[in-house]
Amino acid sequence: MEEISNLVLFLLNWLQQFSAKTLVLAATALAAGLVMIGGIGPGIGQGFAAGKGAEAVGDNEDNSNNVTLVMLLGAAVAETSGIFSLVVALILLYANPLIGVQGVGIVLAASTLGAGFAMIAGIGPGIGQGYAAGKGAERVGRRPKYQSLIVRTMLLGQAVGQTTGIYALVVALILLFANPLLG
Amino acid sequence: MDGQSLIAAASAVGAGLAMIAGIGAGIGQGYAAGKGAEAVGKQPEAQGVITRTMLLGAAVAETTGIYGLVIALILLFANPLLG
Amino acid sequence: MDGQSLIAAASAVGAGLAMIAGIGAGIGQGYAAGKGAEAVGKQPEAQGVITRTMLLGAAVAETTGIYGLVIALILLFANPLLG
Amino acid sequence: MDGQSLIAAASAVGAGLAMIAGIGAGIGQGYAAGKGAEAVGKQPEAQGVITRTMLLGAAVAETTGIYGLVIALILLFANPLLG
Amino acid sequence: MDGQSLIAAASAVGAGLAMIAGIGAGIGQGYAAGKGAEAVGKQPEAQGVITRTMLLGAAVAETTGIYGLVIALILLFANPLLG
Amino acid sequence: MDGQSLIAAASAVGAGLAMIAGIGAGIGQGYAAGKGAEAVGKQPEAQGVITRTMLLGAAVAETTGIYGLVIALILLFANPLLG
Amino acid sequence: MDGQSLIAAASAVGAGLAMIAGIGAGIGQGYAAGKGAEAVGKQPEAQGVITRTMLLGAAVAETTGIYGLVIALILLFANPLLG
Amino acid sequence: MDGQSLIAAASAVGAGLAMIAGIGAGIGQGYAAGKGAEAVGKQPEAQGVITRTMLLGAAVAETTGIYGLVIALILLFANPLLG
Amino acid sequence: MDGQSLIAAASAVGAGLAMIAGIGAGIGQGYAAGKGAEAVGKQPEAQGVITRTMLLGAAVAETTGIYGLVIALILLFANPLLG
Amino acid sequence: MDGQSLIAAASAVGAGLAMIAGIGAGIGQGYAAGKGAEAVGKQPEAQGVITRTMLLGAAVAETTGIYGLVIALILLFANPLLG
Numbered sequence: 001m002e003e004i005s006n007l008v009l010f011l012l013n014w015l016q017q018f019s020a021k022t023l024v025l026a027a028t029a030l031a032a033g034l035v036m037i038g039g040i041g042p043g044i045g046q047g048f049a050a051g052k053g054a055e056a057v058g059d060n061e062d063n064s065n066n067v068t069l070v071m072l073l074g075a076a077v078a079e080t081s082g083i084f085s086l087v088v089a090l091i092l093l094y095a096n097p098l099i100g101v102q103g104v105g106i107v108l109a110a111s112t113l114g115a116g117f118a119m120i121a122g123i124g125p126g127i128g129q130g131y132a133a134g135k136g137a138e139r140v141g142r143r144p145k146y147q148s149l150i151v152r153t154m155l156l157g158q159a160v161g162q163t164t165g166i167y168a169l170v171v172a173l174i175l176l177f178a179n180p181l182l183g
Numbered sequence: 184m185d186g187q188s189l190i191a192a193a194s195a196v197g198a199g200l201a202m203i204a205g206i207g208a209g210i211g212q213g214y215a216a217g218k219g220a221e222a223v224g225k226q227p228e229a230q231g232v233i234t235r236t237m238l239l240g241a242a243v244a245e246t247t248g249i250y251g252l253v254i255a256l257i258l259l260f261a262n263p264l265l266g
Numbered sequence: 267m268d269g270q271s272l273i274a275a276a277s278a279v280g281a282g283l284a285m286i287a288g289i290g291a292g293i294g295q296g297y298a299a300g301k302g303a304e305a306v307g308k309q310p311e312a313q314g315v316i317t318r319t320m321l322l323g324a325a326v327a328e329t330t331g332i333y334g335l336v337i338a339l340i341l342l343f344a345n346p347l348l349g
Numbered sequence: 350m351d352g353q354s355l356i357a358a359a360s361a362v363g364a365g366l367a368m369i370a371g372i373g374a375g376i377g378q379g380y381a382a383g384k385g386a387e388a389v390g391k392q393p394e395a396q397g398v399i400t401r402t403m404l405l406g407a408a409v410a411e412t413t414g415i416y417g418l419v420i421a422l423i424l425l426f427a428n429p430l431l432g
Numbered sequence: 433m434d435g436q437s438l439i440a441a442a443s444a445v446g447a448g449l450a451m452i453a454g455i456g457a458g459i460g461q462g463y464a465a466g467k468g469a470e471a472v473g474k475q476p477e478a479q480g481v482i483t484r485t486m487l488l489g490a491a492v493a494e495t496t497g498i499y500g501l502v503i504a505l506i507l508l509f510a511n512p513l514l515g
Numbered sequence: 516m517d518g519q520s521l522i523a524a525a526s527a528v529g530a531g532l533a534m535i536a537g538i539g540a541g542i543g544q545g546y547a548a549g550k551g552a553e554a555v556g557k558q559p560e561a562q563g564v565i566t567r568t569m570l571l572g573a574a575v576a577e578t579t580g581i582y583g584l585v586i587a588l589i590l591l592f593a594n595p596l597l598g
Numbered sequence: 599m600d601g602q603s604l605i606a607a608a609s610a611v612g613a614g615l616a617m618i619a620g621i622g623a624g625i626g627q628g629y630a631a632g633k634g635a636e637a638v639g640k641q642p643e644a645q646g647v648i649t650r651t652m653l654l655g656a657a658v659a660e661t662t663g664i665y666g667l668v669i670a671l672i673l674l675f676a677n678p679l680l681g
Numbered sequence: 682m683d684g685q686s687l688i689a690a691a692s693a694v695g696a697g698l699a700m701i702a703g704i705g706a707g708i709g710q711g712y713a714a715g716k717g718a719e720a721v722g723k724q725p726e727a728q729g730v731i732t733r734t735m736l737l738g739a740a741v742a743e744t745t746g747i748y749g750l751v752i753a754l755i756l757l758f759a760n761p762l763l764g
Numbered sequence: 765m766d767g768q769s770l771i772a773a774a775s776a777v778g779a780g781l782a783m784i785a786g787i788g789a790g791i792g793q794g795y796a797a798g799k800g801a802e803a804v805g806k807q808p809e810a811q812g813v814i815t816r817t818m819l820l821g822a823a824v825a826e827t828t829g830i831y832g833l834v835i836a837l838i839l840l841f842a843n844p845l846l847g
Numbered sequence: 848m849d850g851q852s853l854i855a856a857a858s859a860v861g862a863g864l865a866m867i868a869g870i871g872a873g874i875g876q877g878y879a880a881g882k883g884a885e886a887v888g889k890q891p892e893a894q895g896v897i898t899r900t901m902l903l904g905a906a907v908a909e910t911t912g913i914y915g916l917v918i919a920l921i922l923l924f925a926n927p928l929l930g
């Protein structure tokens with residue numbers, strides 16, 4: 001079969017039967033799935049916080065309300081990556097700005113995919129911030145007196161841990177809304 | 184072959200990818216289960232508050248798995264990309 | 267090759283991807299098993315409550331693996347993308 | 350090349366992907382094995398209950414690996430996508 | 433190129449993917465090895481029961497790696513997708 | 516479709532892949548945050564030196580995430596591969 | 599290009615994928631090495647039994663890496679998919 | 682479309698993939714940051730040696746991230762594959 | 765383009781994939797390094813046996829990384845798939 | 848576009864993939880850095896032996912990252928697959 005004798009040209013030619021819009025729509029479906037993978041992070045991290053929280057309330061029942069509060073506060077911060085992923089997925093599905101843009105289909109489609117890959121970075125902050133939430137809850141259970149100091153340090157560290165997730169979000173938004181590769 | 188088929192095919196793969204998010208909740212909630220079991224062994228009298236805290240934290244950890252499921256269901260059953 | 271075949275092929279891949287979610291429950295529930303075994307060794311008299319807490323937590327950790335299975339079964343047996 | 354061949358090819362890849370779920374049970378059950386070995390070393394007299402709890406928890410952790418195996422076997426031997 | 437070649441090619445990739453499941457048993461059993469070594473160092477007199485528990489748990493952890501191997505061997509040597 | 520378009524398309528994918536590096540700093544710095552919170556709870560009087568060490572270490576852990584960002588920005592805004 | 603070349607090409611990729619299984623044994627055996635080193639430091643007089651247990655456990659952890667190697671070698675040197 | 686464009690496009694993807702190596706240093710150095718913060722909290726008088734050891738170890742951990750960056754920069758700015 | 769080129773191209777990708785196995789030894793041996801450093805700090809008089817056990821365990825952990833390297837070298841320099 | 852271009856393009860991707868091996872050394876050596884910092888804080892008088900053990904172990908952990916780098920450099924600068 002001659003047409004497959006060059007696999008790359010075969011693939012590119014095959015893709016060329018589709019309109020630019022179709023290619024972007026297909027890439028959007030893939031990217032919506034890719035961005036959700038970022039959600040692995042909060043799941044691990046918040047589960048860690050849940051375990052440490054359960055342990056801490058068992059060790060110090062009188063202080064269970066404060067422990068739970070710190071656990072939930074830290075876990076809320078750890079949800080950020082998951083929310084970013086969900087928001088980008090919803091933008092992709094319902095308002096992908098690259099759909100309908102004039103341009104080369106493969107560049108538009110690849111930009112959508114690239115945005116999907118970038119959001120996977122959210123795994124990191126989700127895990128890390130959840131770990132901080134768990135350690136914060138644990139320590140507040142043992143030393144309730146220093147709750148504000150512990151929480152401040154936890155939040156400061158969580159903020160530092162968020163940055164690479166923000167970088168990824170920015171790159172994804174650039175690819176979608178201000179793409180310099182679109183001639 | 185029409186464009187709608189390509190979009191539908193990509194949606195099937197995208198739905199599968201979205202489910203991978205569930206790895207996180209599985210690990211995290213299992214960790215919580217282990218720490219909960221350890222804690223009730225140490226303080227059986229605190230079983231109520233330990234279990235409640237474990238389940239509350241696990242509910243929080245479930246959300247991104249649910250987000251992935253919702254996106255997959257949208258891709259399969261209410262796909263806005265298919266004209 | 268027609269469009270329906272492309273969608274079916276992509277669905278087979280999507281079903282495989284969705285199962286990967288199961289990694290999470292496997293790790294997490296295994297962690298719970300280990301902590302449960304440790305806890306019953308230390309407090310054999312609390313075995314009942316330890317095992318119940320471990321299983322309750324493990325059941326919660328199973329859900330995202332089940333979501334993945336459900337999406338895979340939909341893709342294989344009740345695929346709404348196949349016309 | 351016909352559509353049936355494309356579906357069969359994708360099913361081979363999907364079956365391979367589904368097996369990856371087994372990573373979870375391998376890690377988790379190995380963790381349980383390690384904690385079990387540690388626990389019987391500390392409380393040899395509780396060996397029975399430790400081993401039973403470890404195996405019960407490990408059985409729970411096996412399920413998502415089995416789900417992956419079942420989906421792979423369906424894709425290979427009873428593929429509903431192949432006409 | 434005919435459809436059979438495409439299926440065979442995809443089967444080679446699927447066989448490779450299925451082996452990745454083995455990551456789990458490698459990590460988990462290595463963990464068990466480490467905990468076992470630690471435990472026999474602390475309680476050399478309990479070496480027998482520690483080693484037996486470690487090996488029992490490790491055997492359980494091997495299964496999903498074996499599933500992956502079996503699927504790979506089926507794809508290579510008894511492929512039901514190849515006509 | 517011309518060659519420049521293919522390079523631009525691949526650069527968009529490459530930029531997205533480069534960002535995945537950020538997983539590492541997120542996990543690591545979060546670990547540092549947790550240990551920092553724990554440490555200031557244990558030794559409040561050493562808060563200054565604990566926080567400074569945590570931030571110094573976190574700054575070091577940031578670098579490979581920045582490298583990924585820089586490569587992504589080069590691919591997007593100053594791409595030497597585009598003629 | 600004929601079908602045999604496509605199968606051979608896919609086999610090269612499959613062989614590479616199969617090797618990834620080795621991640622598991624590397625992590626697990628390294629963990630065992632660390633715990634072994636710790637244990638002999640604490641109980642130098644138990645060095646013999648610690649090292650034997652560590653190596654026994656590590657041998658068990660090697661298997662899935664070997665499975666991956668075997669599948670890769672089959673794909674390269676005794677490929678049943680190549681006619 | 683010419684061959685040079687294909688090589689340039691693949692180089693953009695390769696550069697992105699190479700950056701993923703940075704995950705490792707991010708996790709590892711963050712772990713060092715956390716242990717460093719913990720250690721200076723316990724022994725503030727040993728802050729100097731703790732910080733120096735942490736930074737020395739972190740510098741060692743940076744290298745493979747740098748290797749990835751160097752390969753990416755070669756692919757982008759001094760690509761020997763482009764004729 | 766002939767079939768041989770496709771096989772050679774796939775072999776380059778397969779060689780890259782096979783190297784990924786090295787992640788395992790890197791993590792595991794680094795863990796052993798950390799435990800070794802900790803152990804010699806606590807029992808400097810046992811430095812000899814600690815270091816020997818660490819290196820023995822690390823040598824065991826290296827094997828699957830070597831397997832990956834060997835497969836990559838075969839794919840590059842003695843490729844049986846290239847006619 | 849000729850076959851040589853396809854091989855060169857695949858080599859660029861393979862070089863990027865090979866670098867991913869570096870994740871392992873980054874995590875492992877960072878762990879060693881953290882344990883080293885902890886150990887010198889506890890036993891400042893043993894700083895010499897702690898640092899030497901940490902660096903010896905880290906050097907061992909570097910090897911698979913170097914293997915990945917070597918394969919990438921071969922693919923870029925001395926590619927035996929390019930005719």
Ligand code: NA
Pocket residue numbers: 160161162163164540541544577
């Ligand atoms: Na950060």
Ligand code: NA
Pocket residue numbers: 042043046079082243244245246247
């Ligand atoms: Na959540």
Ligand code: NA
Pocket residue numbers: 208209212245248326327328329330
């Ligand atoms: Na769940």
Ligand code: NA
Pocket residue numbers: 291292295328409410411412413
């Ligand atoms: Na399960």
Ligand code: NA
Pocket residue numbers: 374375378411492493494495496
């Ligand atoms: Na198993």
Ligand code: NA
Pocket residue numbers: 575576577578579706707710743
């Ligand atoms: Na860094």
Ligand code: NA
Pocket residue numbers: 457458461494658659660661662
């Ligand atoms: Na094994």
Ligand code: NA
Pocket residue numbers: 741742743744745872873876909
């Ligand atoms: Na290094």
Ligand code: NA
Pocket residue numbers: 623624627660824825826827828
């Ligand atoms: Na090994």
Ligand code: NA
Pocket residue numbers: 789790793826907908909910911
């Ligand atoms: Na090594």
